[in-house]
Amino acid sequence: MHTLDVALGERSYPIHIGRGLLDDPSLILARLKTPRVAIVTNDRVGPLYRERVQRGLEANGVRVTAVVLPDGEAYKDWQTLNLIFDTLLAERCERSTMLIALGGGVVGDMAGFAAATYQRGMPFMQIPTTLLAQVDSSVGGKTAINHPLGKNMIGAFYQPRLVIADTATLDTLPDRELKAGIAEVIKYGLIRDLDFFVWLEGNLERLLERNPAAIAYAIERSCRNKAEVVAADETEQGERALLNLGHTFGHAIETGLGYGEWLHGEAVAAGTVMAARLSHALGWLGEKDLERAVALFRRAGLPVSGPALGAERYLELMAHDKKVEAGRMRLVLLKAIGRAVVSDTATPEQIAAAIEACCP
Ligand SMILES: NC(=O)c1ccc[n+]([C@@H]2O[C@H](COP(=O)([O-])OP(=O)(O)OC[C@H]3O[C@@H](n4cnc5c(N)ncnc54)[C@H](O)[C@@H]3O)[C@@H](O)[C@H]2O)c1
Ligand SMILES: O=C(O)C(=O)C[C@@H](O)[C@H](O)[C@H](O)COP(=O)(O)O
Ligand SMILES: [Zn+2]
Numbered sequence: 001m002h003t004l005d006v007a008l009g010e011r012s013y014p015i016h017i018g019r020g021l022l023d024d025p026s027l028i029l030a031r032l033k034t035p036r037v038a039i040v041t042n043d044r045v046g047p048l049y050r051e052r053v054q055r056g057l058e059a060n061g062v063r064v065t066a067v068v069l070p071d072g073e074a075y076k077d078w079q080t081l082n083l084i085f086d087t088l089l090a091e092r093c094e095r096s097t098m099l100i101a102l103g104g105g106v107v108g109d110m111a112g113f114a115a116a117t118y119q120r121g122m123p124f125m126q127i128p129t130t131l132l133a134q135v136d137s138s139v140g141g142k143t144a145i146n147h148p149l150g151k152n153m154i155g156a157f158y159q160p161r162l163v164i165a166d167t168a169t170l171d172t173l174p175d176r177e178l179k180a181g182i183a184e185v186i187k188y189g190l191i192r193d194l195d196f197f198v199w200l201e202g203n204l205e206r207l208l209e210r211n212p213a214a215i216a217y218a219i220e221r222s223c224r225n226k227a228e229v230v231a232a233d234e235t236e237q238g239e240r241a242l243l244n245l246g247h248t249f250g251h252a253i254e255t256g257l258g259y260g261e262w263l264h265g266e267a268v269a270a271g272t273v274m275a276a277r278l279s280h281a282l283g284w285l286g287e288k289d290l291e292r293a294v295a296l297f298r299r300a301g302l303p304v305s306g307p308a309l310g311a312e313r314y315l316e317l318m319a320h321d322k323k324v325e326a327g328r329m330r331l332v333l334l335k336a337i338g339r340a341v342v343s344d345t346a347t348p349e350q351i352a353a354a355i356e357a358c359c360p
Helices: 046-058 078-090 105-120 131-137 167-172 175-192 194-208 212-232 239-244 247-257 264-281 287-299 311-318 348-358
Strands: 002-006 013-018 036-042 063-069 098-103 124-128 142-147 150-157 163-166 331-336 339-343
Touching: 002 212, 013 212, 036 046, 036 078, 036 105, 046 063, 046 098, 046 167, 063 078, 078 105, 078 142, 098 105, 105 124, 105 131, 105 142, 105 150, 124 131, 131 167, 131 175, 131 212, 150 247, 163 167, 167 212, 175 194, 175 212, 175 239, 175 264, 175 287, 175 331, 175 339, 194 212, 194 287, 212 239, 239 331, 239 339, 247 264, 247 311, 247 331, 264 287, 264 331, 264 348, 287 331, 311 348
Parallel strands: 013 163, 036 063, 036 098, 098 124, 124 163
Antiparallel strands: 002 013, 142 150, 331 339
């Protein structure tokens, strides 16, 4: 097992990464204030992994309540969030009850938001079961639900007490979901870790073949990058916005097509290519770096062009981005591989041109 720390003073917490960690209840038990837990999962992950987590806790005298949500991005909404509150209340869960998010990023974001608001805040843990959730969404405390007009529009910053990434859970993850997670892995290389990007160029096939050592290394290095950024800027006043590379375009794809049509990682991949092309058009990202970035996404089997929604519709959707300030769109753009900036210099015409070039 490898352990990293997210250094946030009294809200610091460890990220444990390793195979078979689900079978070790002691990691969870050590964090409980009372012997009471609510596991939030969905109807796809629950049947695979809930029993193992629950059995280990119950064998140690913990009373466990389960909340099983319908699976999918389309359910990351108010109605589904309310199902969590309904069960927590019906089962008399207390403010000290530990909520455990067991699943991918959708379960993690929703369970985290429920934990942030139930009785004004209950402790929660993340047990991420997708690659995307193990490298990104389980770390850093962004919790949210979607709104029909925009992704993650209603939410809170609320840190978990613990993250347990059991890499064995990825054995049951479909290839399409694995690739979606790789999009966020590539993101870290592009925004701040050139050496990691070079490692990915040399080891991408090992990741796609699910080589355990390569997967563990990619998770650890991604979490290390994310933990450093979050520790420096927990609530996205500055540097944290870099983690949003490709997301302004990507979220427009997800909202524009309807949640769940494209996976988040797929939309981020296409969105990052748009951001990279725009960076090149502004004279920032060199031709060679642009080609390297596009080539890596393509090799990962990820989309390098977006759906043809029309530039006007993209711009309309992108206007809801959380980085918009005084009505001005701010985008994460690339100066080079490993060096990203937040910028409001691109004009709507330049942004539209990059969209048109990427969405034939
Ligand atoms: N909070 C953050 O910082 C952050 C970061 C990145 C993404 N996100 C959010 O995360 C979501 C995407 O997360 P995701 O890619 O994990 O999608 P997801 O949660 O929808 O999971 C993908 C699919 O895989 C299934 N699944 C999960 N684990 C499995 C396993 N071990 N075996 C088999 N199937 C499994 C899920 O049930 C689902 O059908 C988006 O809503 C995105 O906005 C949040
Ligand atoms: O943790 C962050 O900060 C991120 O931006 C990580 C992203 O991968 C993630 O998709 C996040 O939810 C996007 O944030 P949002 O604020 O644009 O909704
Ligand atoms: Zn993301």
